[in-house]
Amino acid sequence: MSDPRIFFAAERTLLAWIRTGLTIMGFGFVVARFGLFLNLLATQHVASVAPVASASHFSNGIGIALVLLGAISMIFAAAQHRRYISTLPIADLPPLHNRTFPVALGLILGSLGLALAVYLAI
Numbered sequence: 001m002s003d004p005r006i007f008f009a010a011e012r013t014l015l016a017w018i019r020t021g022l023t024i025m026g027f028g029f030v031v032a033r034f035g036l037f038l039n040l041l042a043t044q045h046v047a048s049v050a051p052v053a054s055a056s057h058f059s060n061g062i063g064i065a066l067v068l069l070g071a072i073s074m075i076f077a078a079a080q081h082r083r084y085i086s087t088l089p090i091a092d093l094p095p096l097h098n099r100t101f102p103v104a105l106g107l108i109l110g111s112l113g114l115a116l117a118v119y120l121a122i
Contacts, residue, residue: 002091010084011102017077018106024070025113032063032120064120071113078106 035056082103085093093099 004092004094006092007085007088007094007097007099010081010088014077014081014102014106018074018102018109021070021074021077021106021113022109024073025067025116026070028063028066028068028070029116029120030063031066032060035059035063060120064117067113067117067120071110071117073110074106074113075110078103078110081106 035058038059039056085099
């Protein structure tokens, strides 16, 4: 008996991990840029910016770590989904459904997240 609900449940799980990874990456970008905002605020109000520079580096490091975490979670979710789908019987796979698109989406977004982390680090 064919039950495509198993496949679609696995695909919903993958897409939920992609959403989670994008959220973590977005939060990481905001945290990384918040240090720059604090640095600009301190430059406007205080003549010395030396103490704020370390706070800027700290928030930048935390932001980069969050972006990396989000990107890596999407890449691992795509790989895990692909491994799981390969274990399903052919009868459980919908015949006209593109099974590679969600995996490719996760891998592409994860790769872009890694590129964003490199950009933030430079």
